[in-house]
Structure formats: structure tokens, C-alpha cells
Amino acid sequence: MKDFNQLCCEKCWHTTEKPCEHFIQCCTEGPLCHHDEKCKQEISSLRKRLKYEEHDKPIIMIGMGTCGLASGAAKVKEAIEAELKKLNLEAVIEGTGCIGYCAVEPIVDIKLPGKDRISYQEITVKDVPRFIKTTLVDNEIYKEKLLGSHGKSNGVVNLKQVPFFEHQHKIVLANCGVVNPDSIDAYLANGGFKAFDKVLRLMKQEDVIKEVLDSGLRGRGGGGFPTGKKWELALKQKSDQKYLICNADEGDPGAFMDRSLLESDPFRVLEGMAIAAYTIGASVAYIYCRAEYPLAIERLKNSIAKCEEYGILGDNILNTGYSLHIKIKKGAGAFVCGEETALIGSIEGKRGMPKPRPPYPSNAGLFGKPTVINNVETYANVPPVIMMGAQKFASIGTVKSKGTKVFALSGNVKNTGLVEVPMGTTLRDIVFKIGGGIPDKKEFKAVQIGGPSGGCLPDSVIDTPVDYDSLREVGAMMGSGGFVVMDEETCIVDVAKYFLTFIQEESCGKCVPCREGTKRMLEIIERIPKRYGTDGNKLDQLQRFKGMIHLQRLADVIKDTSLCGLGQSAPNPVLSGLRYFRHEYEEHLYDRKCSAGVCKELLTFTIDNELCTGCGICVKKCAAEAIVGEKGQAHYILDNKCIKCGMCYEVCRFKAININ
Amino acid sequence: MHSKIFESYQSNDRSSLIPLLQDVQNIYGYLPENALRDISDFVKVPLSRVYGVATFYNQFRLTPLGKNIIRVCRGTACHVKNSANILFALETELGITAGQTTRDKNFTLEVVNCIGACSIAPVILVNDDYHGRITVKDIPKILKKYQTVNKTETAEATK
Ligand SMILES: Cc1cc2nc3c(=O)[nH]c(=O)nc-3n(C[C@H](O)[C@H](O)[C@H](O)COP(=O)(O)O)c2cc1C
Ligand code: SF4
Ligand code: SF4
Ligand code: FES
Ligand code: FES
Numbered sequence: 119m120k121d122f123n124q125l126c127c128e129k130c131w132h133t134t135e136k137p138c139e140h141f142i143q144c145c146t147e148g149p150l151c152h153h154d155e156k157c158k159q160e161i162s163s164l165r166k167r168l169k170y171e172e173h174d175k176p177i178i179m180i181g182m183g184t185c186g187l188a189s190g191a192a193k194v195k196e197a198i199e200a201e202l203k204k205l206n207l208e209a210v211i212e213g214t215g216c217i218g219y220c221a222v223e224p225i226v227d228i229k230l231p232g233k234d235r236i237s238y239q240e241i242t243v244k245d246v247p248r249f250i251k252t253t254l255v256d257n258e259i260y261k262e263k264l265l266g267s268h269g270k271s272n273g274v275v276n277l278k279q280v281p282f283f284e285h286q287h288k289i290v291l292a293n294c295g296v297v298n299p300d301s302i303d304a305y306l307a308n309g310g311f312k313a314f315d316k317v318l319r320l321m322k323q324e325d326v327i328k329e330v331l332d333s334g335l336r337g338r339g340g341g342g343f344p345t346g347k348k349w350e351l352a353l354k355q356k357s358d359q360k361y362l363i364c365n366a367d368e369g370d371p372g373a374f375m376d377r378s379l380l381e382s383d384p385f386r387v388l389e390g391m392a393i394a395a396y397t398i399g400a401s402v403a404y405i406y407c408r409a410e411y412p413l414a415i416e417r418l419k420n421s422i423a424k425c426e427e428y429g430i431l432g433d434n435i436l437n438t439g440y441s442l443h444i445k446i447k448k449g450a451g452a453f454v455c456g457e458e459t460a461l462i463g464s465i466e467g468k469r470g471m472p473k474p475r476p477p478y479p480s481n482a483g484l485f486g487k488p489t490v491i492n493n494v495e496t497y498a499n500v501p502p503v504i505m506m507g508a509q510k511f512a513s514i515g516t517v518k519s520k521g522t523k524v525f526a527l528s529g530n531v532k533n534t535g536l537v538e539v540p541m542g543t544t545l546r547d548i549v550f551k552i553g554g555g556i557p558d559k560k561e562f563k564a565v566q567i568g569g570p571s572g573g574c575l576p577d578s579v580i581d582t583p584v585d586y587d588s589l590r591e592v593g594a595m596m597g598s599g600g601f602v603v604m605d606e607e608t609c610i611v612d613v614a615k616y617f618l619t620f621i622q623e624e625s626c627g628k629c630v631p632c633r634e635g636t637k638r639m640l641e642i643i644e645r646i647p648k649r650y651g652t653d654g655n656k657l658d659q660l661q662r663f664k665g666m667i668h669l670q671r672l673a674d675v676i677k678d679t680s681l682c683g684l685g686q687s688a689p690n691p692v693l694s695g696l697r698y699f700r701h702e703y704e705e706h707l708y709d710r711k712c713s714a715g716v717c718k719e720l721l722t723f724t725i726d727n728e729l730c731t732g733c734g735i736c737v738k739k740c741a742a743e744a745i746v747g748e749k750g751q752a753h754y755i756l757d758n759k760c761i762k763c764g765m766c767y768e769v770c771r772f773k774a775i776n777i778n
Numbered sequence: 779m780h781s782k783i784f785e786s787y788q789s790n791d792r793s794s795l796i797p798l799l800q801d802v803q804n805i806y807g808y809l810p811e812n813a814l815r816d817i818s819d820f821v822k823v824p825l826s827r828v829y830g831v832a833t834f835y836n837q838f839r840l841t842p843l844g845k846n847i848i849r850v851c852r853g854t855a856c857h858v859k860n861s862a863n864i865l866f867a868l869e870t871e872l873g874i875t876a877g878q879t880t881r882d883k884n885f886t887l888e889v890v891n892c893i894g895a896c897s898i899a900p901v902i903l904v905n906d907d908y909h910g911r912i913t914v915k916d917i918p919k920i921l922k923k924y925q926t927v928n929k930t931e932t933a934e935a936t937k
Contacts, residue, residue, distance in 0.1 A: 185895050188908035189897075189910065409837055410894075448796075450796055450836070466793050467793040467796055528896035530859075602858060603858075613858075616854070763870075765870075
């Protein structure tokens, strides 16, 4: 047998047109309809091959997610292929998804027949010849770049004991980077679609809802609405047509969980969607995915086609009479389209502008029909809920937030990547235990969580557990899972300015407070680090202080009177900054100083005439022509001409430029 | 040239408006006026609405592109790693601001939000090549690679 869709013998009658209702079970326990040792052997050996338990050639697995590719995985793959050819070695090369440890990409795994799978980190093209020789010819461990073993090999550290993975609890990401995301057979062999199979054959719609309600699963897209409740509302609606939508818009500009999940385990998301669609009685489903994620869209397309070929999606799924068609809609780059009513408008071909609720989508959503809309990660949680049961799922996490949450750990932290932790893990554990702390011996300053709707949390609240309610209490938000670490060289005023600029550009323009209010807020914040003429200018000072006085009230009005979540949470980055980093605002305002050295206009650039060799490179690079000096002699910066761009600091090879 | 793409869509169906715009942009790299008119006729949506949609979404462009497209990531992670400086340096080097195309039509400079490679921030994307962990100093070197080379020949990505 080449794949599960092939018949084991002529007694098997499974086809795409008339699928066998026991097909999924058959892949793991089959054959079910007839007894034949040979068939049993064949199915089980296919399964073992797909699980990499039985194979005769070495298997080389290369992480080919977006971040792997960005780190040069494709080049490494080419180099490995060439090397194998040169040495006349035979091996199977497979691309896998993202295991989450993006900081050490490209990650390459080697699995020799009968041995454990070993992961290697940061493999470069230069490494390849020695790497291949050591692992495939000498059958030894390539120690320099060893990451860990997937098994219990003596002498090699298990991946689960590597600090980055040790404190994680992988449910949603269990398959990511481990199972081949292009192969439906690999997904099936690893227990895929079992939950869908169980739901279709053994559970009534109400049973599924009860299970999901009891599990305590809440939406992972930001709001944290109980998923079971949403489905219940939609199920109760009487309608000839219902829709299901998967929200894969992921607009938070520092988050990539959904992208990674779709690239690394697309079948899991489809399975979750299929269960949800069956439960509410929807026969058409949409995935609304950002156009910036071409690889994710490609993988989804292939996965849907494969599922249809196997009779798991499409008409008359597994001979149950239930039909489901999943379609992909590409987003066109608007943050507000992540909001559910705007997203629905966008699928209908309109501008993505939010609408007042009620009516909620579960009453009247897409094309006016009852619609359930959930986040990618929410759907990916559904199969585990069904398989492990509500009770076991609910035993993970805190009282009100169950299960795990995936975060995209990035910024000034050693181990960037994708992490999945049980709800209730503290921010400290994520930053220091998993993230490995701040690189270059710098001080921790804050974590930004929840993206443009969230806030910056400082050292004083770093022991806050991550769950929906605790984060809200300290002025941030779970959001979709962006988690950006900031060190002492990050300026909080600048971060507030950054998010406001983003929000202000992305506001759809429907409500005045959001459209105009955020613009005024941005102006006030922009004024803080600006130097209008000389600093003694009284009018300028007055404006700056007056703005600050208005800021709080403006924020309240925007919060209270905006229609959608974008406006309602727009002031959060500023408010959390004022709450925890008031001293930093004051330093900017009163002392006219930015100790992080970010707000350029508050800096002065000078040249250390001891260190300056007079090479003249800064003169060439200075766009403002602010540097004067003769070749070979120390140079000077004319402060009134300098636009504080920092270019001279970047290009000076002798570290002669001082900033203060 | 774009009449072919209409074949795979149903006329009169408003929900195909955005996919149609995306397909047309895939052909030309931007949305020419006559294509907008044709789409408006095809989906039976007034041209003003089509224009409204085309200008609402960040993805759509109404002016042609340069030969090489430079996308500077301005996501949060890249911002924390000083992508503002990178953008500034590119702007001065090319003599244009974000959203513009150089006079010789060789480069278009664009700003994007998180391209999902935060772990190697700051990132710029030139055509399909990622350049990660770059500093201001790397910029002239990177630009040089594309100054004469064609879009189809991929230059080596720096790590
Ligand atoms: C401005 C704005 C942006 C949003 N962006 C996203 C997003 O990118 N992804 C997402 O899943 N939900 C996003 N949401 C939340 C959705 O409106 C909706 O609550 C969510 O998709 C519901 O799914 P869940 O219950 O599974 O979380 C956004 C909301 C707002 C107000
Ligand atoms: S709050 Fe802002 S983004 Fe939301 S509907 Fe109003 S204007 Fe649009
Ligand atoms: S900071 Fe910029 S403007 Fe000022 S001297 Fe240096 S290069 Fe010139
Ligand atoms: S893409 Fe490979 S670890 Fe992130
Ligand atoms: S923030 Fe730049 S790649 Fe994510």
C-alpha cells in the first residue's frame, strides 16, 4: 500500500464517491470489514512507515516553515541533496513544519533506521558536508549543532528536557514540526480525524456541545467567549443554511501563531472546523486567511483537496449523509477585518467595516444566515477536547481559563519562537525559563502582550499568570497571543507612538471617536519627544502639557463610544504605559530626555575627537550634511543641522560617535 | 489580458469582487483603471464602490510597481529591533519614501506588518528573498545585488 486511500485487497470497497463509514478507524485498526492477516500487516506497516517507526533508508527532515525558509532552509536542503548525490547516499528528504524554536532555525532532523530521531539546530550550508558525513556515513552524533533527541537515546538529551521545551505543554502544537504537514496519511497514522470520526458516528450534536461547554474551552482569538455557548446559540437557530468561518486574519503585527499552525498542522484545523460545522449543522465553511501568508494558503488548499479525495470532506462524508465544503477566502490586508462582523462584510465583497451587534453572527451573519466564527487555535483545540474528554482538558489551566495558550515569543529575548503553555503560567516563566531571558546582559523592561489592544507589563507584575481575567486586571489583554519582550533600550513612549500610528492607520473610519480621537491622541504623543525650535519655547511647552492633561479624558471617550473592539481598546497601549511607566513619560516631558536612547529628537550626537580618525565615512552618509572636518582630522557635528537620524553612529567603525 | 480571469467567476456575484481584484493585481502588479471598469461591469457593482473597496484594503495598488519590491517589516518585533532606522536608511539610500517607486522604476519601497519571521527581526523582504537580522550597514550591499539583476534571478539571502 502506498497510502490509506489505496485498497488493501478487493474486499475493501472504500472510494471517494462512496466512502466507507469505518475508514478512519480502519487506518489505525483495520481492516474492519474482513479478516485477513495480510491486509492487517499491510495497513500496520504503512502506519509504521508514516510514523517513522519502520523504514530502511535514513530520513532527513527539514523545518520548512516561513521562519525556517527565511533562515535559509531551502538552501540547506539543496546543499544536502547535492551532498547525498556526491557521496552516493540514499535518504528520504522531507519538509516539516515549525517545531517552534525559531531562534535556532534551520532545524534539521535525522532519523536512522531503528534509531531515535535526533534534531540539530542552526545547520548552515557550510555545515552540510561534515554534518552528512558524521550522521549518515559514520553514524555518529554531530555534536556541535545537537539540539536533542525525540526518543530516549542514551547520551543524547531528550528534547523535552531542553529548557525551551521543558516548561511547555503541547496540545495544540503536538504535531507541529513532528508530523509531515503535506501528508494526510501521516496525519491519519498519528491518530488524525479520530475525533471527527467519533463525533460523526457516536455523538449527537447536543453531546458535542455539552462536551465543549464542560471542557471550558474559550475563544483564542482575543475575546475569550465560551466556544460551546457560541455553538449552542447557532444550533438553536432554525435556518435552511448555516455557515462556519475560521478567522485566520491574524492582524496583530507581532503575532504568528495562526500562520505557524496552518503551515505545520493544517489537517488539525480542518478537523476542528469539520466537527464544529457538523455540530451546528453548517454545510459550507470559509477560511479567511491573510494574503500575506502564501505558504499557509497553499498548504490549506492542498489539505482540503486531499480530504475531499479521501471522502473526509465534500459530499456524503464517510457515508453519513453529512456534507461539508470548505472554501478559502484571501484577506486583503486590513487589521479591522479580524473583527467578526467586518470579516463577514469582507467575504461578502464589501469594505471590511464592523457592524453593530446585535444581531450577533450566530443569529444573522454571513449573507444574513446563522454563522459561527472562531479563531484558528480555537478549532485546533477541538479534536483534543473530544479525544481526551472534557474533564481531562478542564484539569489543565486555571479556574476560569482552561487548557493551554500558544504565544508568539519575540522581541528582545534569547529564544524566540512559538510556545504553548498551560493557562496560569506566569509571565516570568515564559520570559526567563522558556525564553531564556534577555540577550546581551541587558535589563528586562516590559512585555507587550495582546498587540495593539493590549498593554506593556513591567517587572512589578511579571508574576501575573496568563489567563483571560488576570491579564485584563493588570491592564493588558490575552489578545491572540503576541508576546513581545522589551529591554532597557526600548522606549515606552515610542512604543505607544508605534501602536497608535498602527491603530490610526487601520481604523476603518466609521466612528468619529476612533477615527479622529486616535489621530488626536497620536498627535499628543508625537509632540512629547519633538523639539520645536529651542527648548525654552513657552508655547511649545504649554501645548505639550495641555495635551497630556487631555489624554486621559480623550482615552475614556474613545473607549466608551467606539463601535468595535479596535476603537474600544485603542487607548490601551497608552494607558498601560501611563500606569506603569509614568516616570518615563515625565522624564521625556520635564527633563527632555529619553534614557532608552530611542527618541531621536531628544538626543545629541557628538564626535569623540580622541577616537575619531577622520576617515570621513560619516560625512558621506550624513543626509543632513551636518558633519564637518578635514580628512585625517577629528570631525565635528553641527547640532543645528543634525536631524538625529543616527546614521553616523551606525556607520562609524571607530565608535567615535557619542549619543546623550 | 484580464478578460480570461472572468471565466472562473460568476457574473453578478458581489462576493467575488475582492478575489477578482486580487487576480487582476496578480497579472499587472496593480489595478489599472480599465480593469476596474471591467470588473465593475462584470459584478454589477457601481465603479465608485469598486474604487471604495480597492482603496480600503492595504493590499491593492492603483499605480504600477518597480522591478524590485522591497518590503520593510514594521511589525512589533521588528520595531523593537529598530526597523524604523532600517526604513529611514532605505528611504535615504533610494531617495524615495515608503509607498513610492524610484524614477528608474527599479525599486518600489513598501512597509508591511509582520511577515512572520520575527525571530530574525529586523527583516526586509526583497521580492521573495528574506534578509534577516540586518543593520543599516548592510543596506547598500543588499541593494547592489538587485540594482542590475532581474527580478527572476534570485540573489543569495543573507543570514
Ligand atoms: C480589531 C479586531 C481585530 C481582531 N483580529 C482578530 C484576528 O486577527 N484573529 C482572530 O481570531 N480574532 C480576531 N478578533 C476577534 C474576532 O472578532 C472574534 O472575536 C474571534 O474571531 C472569535 O473567535 P474565538 O471565539 O474563537 O476567539 C479581532 C477583533 C477585533 C475587534
Ligand atoms: S471603532 Fe474604529 S475600527 Fe471599529 S468600527 Fe469604529 S471606526 Fe471602525
Ligand atoms: S545623526 Fe544623522 S544627521 Fe546627525 S550627524 Fe549623524 S548622520 Fe548626520
Ligand atoms: S518556522 Fe521553524 S521553528 Fe519556527
Ligand atoms: S515583526 Fe517583523 S517579522 Fe514579525
